[in-house]
Structures are given as C-alpha cells and as structure tokens.
Amino acid sequence: MSDDEILRSLHALREGDLPVHGGRTMAYVYDAGLDGVDELAARAHAAYAGVNGLDMTAFPSVVKLENEVVGRAAALLGGNAATAGTFTSGGTESCLLAVLTARNHARRTRGVHRPELVLPVTAHAAFHKAADLFGLEAVTVGVDPDTFRVRPEDVAAAITDRTVLVVCSAPSYAHGVVDPVAGVAAAAAARGVLCHVDACIGGWYLGHLRLARNAPPVPEFDLSVPGVTSLSVDLHKYGYTPKCASVLLLRDAELRRHGWFAHRSWPGYPVVNPTLQGTRSAGPMAAAWAVLRRIGTDGYTELSARVHAATRRLADGAGAVDGLRVLADPDASLVAVASDDPAVDPFVVADEMRLRGWYLQPQPAFAGSPASLHMTVTAAVTGRIDRLLAELADAVRRARAAGPPAVDPALIEAAAGLDPDALGPEEAALALRLAGVGEDGGLPERSAPVLAVLQALPPRLAERLLPEVVGRMYRPGVPGRP
Numbered sequence: 001m002s003d004d005e006i007l008r009s010l011h012a013l014r015e016g017d018l019p020v021h022g023g024r025t026m027a028y029v030y031d032a033g034l035d036g037v038d039e040l041a042a043r044a045h046a047a048y049a050g051v052n053g054l055d056m057t058a059f060p061s062v063v064k065l066e067n068e069v070v071g072r073a074a075a076l077l078g079g080n081a082a083t084a085g086t087f088t089s090g091g092t093e094s095c096l097l098a099v100l101t102a103r104n105h106a107r108r109t110r111g112v113h114r115p116e117l118v119l120p121v122t123a124h125a126a127f128h129k130a131a132d133l134f135g136l137e138a139v140t141v142g143v144d145p146d147t148f149r150v151r152p153e154d155v156a157a158a159i160t161d162r163t164v165l166v167v168c169s170a171p172s173y174a175h176g177v178v179d180p181v182a183g184v185a186a187a188a189a190a191r192g193v194l195c196h197v198d199a200c201i202g203g204w205y206l207g208h209l210r211l212a213r214n215a216p217p218v219p220e221f222d223l224s225v226p227g228v229t230s231l232s233v234d235l236h237k238y239g240y241t242p243k244c245a246s247v248l249l250l251r252d253a254e255l256r257r258h259g260w261f262a263h264r265s266w267p268g269y270p271v272v273n274p275t276l277q278g279t280r281s282a283g284p285m286a287a288a289w290a291v292l293r294r295i296g297t298d299g300y301t302e303l304s305a306r307v308h309a310a311t312r313r314l315a316d317g318a319g320a321v322d323g324l325r326v327l328a329d330p331d332a333s334l335v336a337v338a339s340d341d342p343a344v345d346p347f348v349v350a351d352e353m354r355l356r357g358w359y360l361q362p363q364p365a366f367a368g369s370p371a372s373l374h375m376t377v378t379a380a381v382t383g384r385i386d387r388l389l390a391e392l393a394d395a396v397r398r399a400r401a402a403g404p405p406a407v408d409p410a411l412i413e414a415a416a417g418l419d420p421d422a423l424g425p426e427e428a429a430l431a432l433r434l435a436g437v438g439e440d441g442g443l444p445e446r447s448a449p450v451l452a453v454l455q456a457l458p459p460r461l462a463e464r465l466l467p468e469v470v471g472r473m474y475r476p477g478v479p480g481r482p
Helices: 003-014 037-048 060-076 091-110 125-134 152-158 181-190 203-209 253-259 283-319 346-354 379-402 409-416 425-435 448-456 459-471
Strands: 084-088 116-120 137-141 163-169 194-198 230-234 246-250 261-263 271-273 324-326 334-339 361-363 372-376
Touching: 037 283, 060 084, 060 203, 060 246, 060 283, 084 091, 084 253, 091 125, 091 163, 091 194, 091 230, 091 246, 091 253, 116 125, 116 152, 125 137, 137 152, 152 163, 152 181, 163 181, 181 194, 203 230, 203 283, 246 253, 283 324, 283 334, 283 379, 334 346, 346 361, 346 372, 346 379, 346 448, 425 459, 448 459
Parallel strands: 116 137, 116 163, 163 194, 194 230
Antiparallel strands: 084 246, 230 246, 261 271, 324 334, 334 372, 361 372
C-alpha cells in the first residue's frame, strides 16, 4: 500500500472513535484548544521516537529531559532540593510504582512481609491493581456520605503494623473533591507509614490555579504538606501533552531507590529499570518537555483559571437542571451529577448525550455513591458550557420520557447465587446475552441496559463478567495477507 492509502485507512478507522478535540468528549482526553501545540508535540515526539530510555548512559539526552520535566513538577508541587522523581507512562504506572516503592521500603526497613495498603473507597482503581500485582491487602476506608471525602480519624483507625502506604486523592476521580491531605498524612506519619497523594488528574491544574490572580482557595495537597512522602501527577491531562506522560515525585532519592529494579546476575548487560518498563520510548518525554516549554507557567495558569470558571458554571448549571443534582461541590475540574428524580436514569441521559455527539462518562452506584455522570472540564470545553447545559437539559427530558432501563429481577436473583470464581464460559455467555451483549462482541447502540445489569450484580460477579465483555471485542484468528 502507498503511504497515502495507509493513512487514509487509519483515518477511516478513527471515524468510529470519540473525538479527541473540540470539548465534546468529557473523559479520557484533554484538549488545550491552543493552535500549534499538537503539531509541536508531534515533531518533538518524532525526533525522539527511536531513542531508548532503557540505557541512560547510551542516551544521556534522556536524563536531561527527565531531570527538567521532573524538576518542573517538583517546583510546582511543593518539592525541595531533596525531591526525586521518575517520568512514567501514565497515572496507573505512577501509582503502581508508588505502591511498589512503599512495599519494598517497608519490607527492607520495617520487616513487613504481609503488607497492607490503606485507601479510601473513592481511590482510583490503579491502587487495587497495584495491590493485586504486588501482593498487598487493600484495606478500604469509607468516606463521608455528604462530602465524599475520607475522614482522617477513619484512616488512623485502619492503620496497623502491616500498613506500608496510605493513599489520598487530590481530587478523587468520581466526585472531584480533594481529601483532607494534611490530616491523612499526619495520621500516617504518627505511625511511621508513608503517604501518597494521587494528584494524577488534579495536580497540574490545582498547582497552577493557585498562582492565578484572585485565585480561589485551593486545598493543601502537595509535597509541602508534612507527612506526604510521594505524589503522582499526569502531564497528559492538564499539562495537555500527548498520552503516556506522568511523573512520580518522592521525598528523596533514598526512598525512590526502593522502587527501582537492578540486576547483574546474568551474562548480559547490567540492568537498571526506574519504571515498570524495560525499553521505553523517549518520544512521550520529548513531547511533554516541548509542550511544557511552549505553554509555560503563565499559559498554564491562564488555562487553569479559565477551567475553574467553566467548572463553576457547569456545576451550578447542571444542579439547576430539573431532575439532576451535583453530588459534591467540586474542588477541581471534575463534576459528577446524579438524578434526583426516579424517572431520570443517568445511564439513559448518557446515551441521549452520546447520540448527539457528547460523551459523559457513566459511573455505576457503589458504596453509598449513586449512579452518576462524570464530566471532566478541559480548556477546550470552556467555550461550550452554555451549549452543553442546553443539551443536558434536553437529554434529561428525553430520558424522563423514555424511563429507566428494565432489569430482569429473575436474572439478578439467579446471579446472586453464582460463585464468580467458579463461573464457566457458558454461564458467563448466558449472563452477557441477558444483558444485551452479542456473541460477536457488539454492544447495543444504547449502553444503559448493559450498565444497569452490571450495576445490579454483586461487584465480584460484575468484575468476572467485565473481561468477558471486553474480551469479545478482540476476536482471535489469522488476519489476511500481510
């Protein structure tokens, strides 16, 4: 195939995806809406696409780039001369490394061999993934039912001699609120336990927002808070860099070394891996470095101020829509809305919005948090708030007329008696068919019926079925001629 044919094929494949620019996709993507930024990032990425960050002695420019990016993050987020950091592929890897570092640190310095991870029920799933991968027991702590913030005294009560790390969010993804970091960190420090702040989605935004003229009060959350020992912040979110750019900051290099892997006991080259990856492309790092320089502190501060004003307008406007309520007054740029009318189902509202070109992320009910819609406000959204609110009000009216999706009570009753660990392929396939998932992996045009079933199932059973849903999208087989 010619280059043009190959590119046309790629563009054709993209036609079925959510748009990554324009402010209509309110999760997963972050758009600064600035001319030339994407082009600069692409050129910087291309310049370093073949550079391998596996061996920094062979590619010393990677060290210079990483030092500058990490230094920029540390200066913004309460670091000092001792602060150390690592550039990672994203928030999940940053969080995984934070947990791995804490586990190894506690094993080597405190002799903890059955480690526990204490975290709010609102903490990101990445921490549960880390616990699963690295052999920790996740101890979840409930949150205040009105504010959705964890209470420091509840965290303190959950800490034991086996606790290796306490986690809090700045902000939590589901509700957009910042946990009381100072109180949580103090509780951890009193027991000699490390404390990590997950500021993946909020750190770059909140750090710059507090620099704005007439800045609103920003809760304290960063490394300057006593007891905070690590912090993760994504650059591919409110840094508006291309994907695969995040930073893990740690209080010092001595702590950081517990998360690194080194190996000399083989006949090959000496290995030192600062991240979970071995080979890692320097392309995302170069692209992030370029975008950070292009936008600069003043640019990010102005973007953050715009996002803050738009978030306030969205939260106030969404709360005024008949049938909706805002779950928590947002501390950052995330808004979660739920229904205050039994006839209005959030999942149906999400379907109605998506059919008209908007993506609002459905969030099933869990642990006292009702079913809701998540909206991430980026710079590209700021000029669309009035249109978004009008579309949202129309979608609520259509959802009220359509009514909530029906869930077969017999299905839920039967599911309650199933053992997720013993569920075979045939039983899983039957449950998915009843939920509306086709044999070919195709999902119905409207996702509300599937989400309603998954929400009604016991969480462990839903977790058993979710890989089945996704797995059907990836069909095995031999492709056509290369």
